Amino acid sequence: EDQVTQSPEALRLQEGESSSLNCSYTVSGLRGLFWYRQDPGKGPEFLFTLYSAGEEKEKERLKATLTKKESFLHITAPKPEDSATYLCAVSYYGNKLVFGAGTILRVKS
């Protein structure tokens, strides 16, 4: 069965404490893997799109990487404003997205 699994479910970090979020997938024919950030009560905000294994993308304190089975979102020296739910989604036919359950990140100052 096609699945997208994110871990951990929740992560608490101190400001400046770097860490990684994981998104593993078991779909065939991956078309793209997407990372979104979502604040409570708001729509998902696009962060990155990755299309092939080995690809990496960076934006400020965030860096996304992709292998054949999983993706990591690395957060370097996070700040309290990085607190949000981070959603991973995969597209594997058409442009239908399958979302993981998300990782809730809390960064304390």
Place this chain on the structure above:
Amino acid sequence: DTEVTQTPKHLVMGMTNKKSLKCEQHMGHRAMYWYKQKAKKPPELMFVYSYEKLSINESVPSRFSPECPNSSLLNLHLHALQPEDSALYLCASSQEEGPGGGTQYFGPGTRLLVL
């Protein structure tokens, strides 16, 4: 500009009311989507429009009726909803629907409460 707008931001309706949610994008995208998101859950796809034609209906109850008047606008008409339909309704758009259709950009959502 990657902006998708949605109105209203909040909506409270009774089970006998008829209301509509509206979504607009000016990125020239040809695919538009409606998602439903319950608290602490990921978005769930409801409908996909491609070139103003309904492409995917994820077995959504008929009390939800989508409409795509033109390539920039997407509506969701609501009628005889149930309290369990209360959720955040998200609109999204992408360049195309097909393989490699590109990133989906989401609007801010409409928070719907059905009493």
